[in-house]
């Protein structure tokens with residue numbers, strides 16, 4: 001099957017007062033229909049930046065696309081007109097973010113905001129359509145039911161501050177899905193929530209992927225989240241995808257030394273915290289990225305050749321990928 005979204009050879013800089021910040025360097029990714037892809041890595045590795053321009057959310061300047069394509073069903077999202085984008089944003093592709101409060105207006109009820117979004121979607125698709133608030137409200141209630149908000153008929157008339165954080169995130173998911181998108185991009189959707197609520201929201205996302213045939217990209221620094229919800233995972237480091245594959249491949253048989261380090265740093269029940277492995281060192285400064293492997297200063301397996309850039313053995317975005325000199329000759333995917 002052709003992927004729903006495919007990012008190819010994507011390079012992006014930010015032109016700053018301090019110089020050129022090389023944020024993304026040759027990112028390749030793909031997500032298929034009904035599949036979920038996790039993007040993991042430390043804060044600042046480029047996870048969010050990678051997906052922002054799927055919906056044209058990086059202003060240029062300062063962002064500058066150096067190369068690449070972001071293909072949504074074959075259409076390059078880096079080239080769509082604002083008018084085309086209006087018909088895609090929220091309707092074909094929706095995004096949810098970490099803090100629901102930032103995206104909900106405190107002075108309007110949930111219902112008012114959802115009805116507005118639903119009517120705006122209808123208008124974007126067909127300018128001649130007449131507003132039908134009653135129908136939009138019924139659709140909003142149906143969406144709130146779908147995300148398991150209890151008593152949606154009465155909750156819909158409440159204000160955001162009257163709901164808990166978990167409920168607000170459910171509302172935001174309902175709002176995001178109200179235009180029946182094919183692709184949902186969730187950027188740290190559970191980071192601001194406490195652990196039990198996190199699990200409930202993840203179960204919900206997994207359920208929606210299943211029921212609605214939705215494709216999902218989840219961005220997180222939490223490997224447990226990815227293991228729970230995703231089919232495939234991309235591990236990012238310093239603006240590059242250093243390892244990509246199915247959950248079983250990457251978490252079961254990690255190959256890149258950075259992935260190995262990340263997996264060792266997951267806390268285990270019964271494992272004393274002082275034994276936790278932390279990857280020593282820091283992300284390189286991307287104003288002056290290292291010439292060779294971007295992980296070389298922190299890599300326990302670094303060799304002389306690592307001073308030159310490693311190359312992806314595979315070019316297709318959906319192939320198992322390891323960006324490391326240890327695997328340049330290819331490897332067994334046993």
Ligand code: SF4
Nearest residue numbers: 293296299306324325
């Ligand atoms: Fe380590 Fe070299 Fe592989 Fe980079 S290319 S991850 S430095 S072994």
Ligand code: MG
Nearest residue numbers: 047048049187
């Ligand atoms: Mg981020």
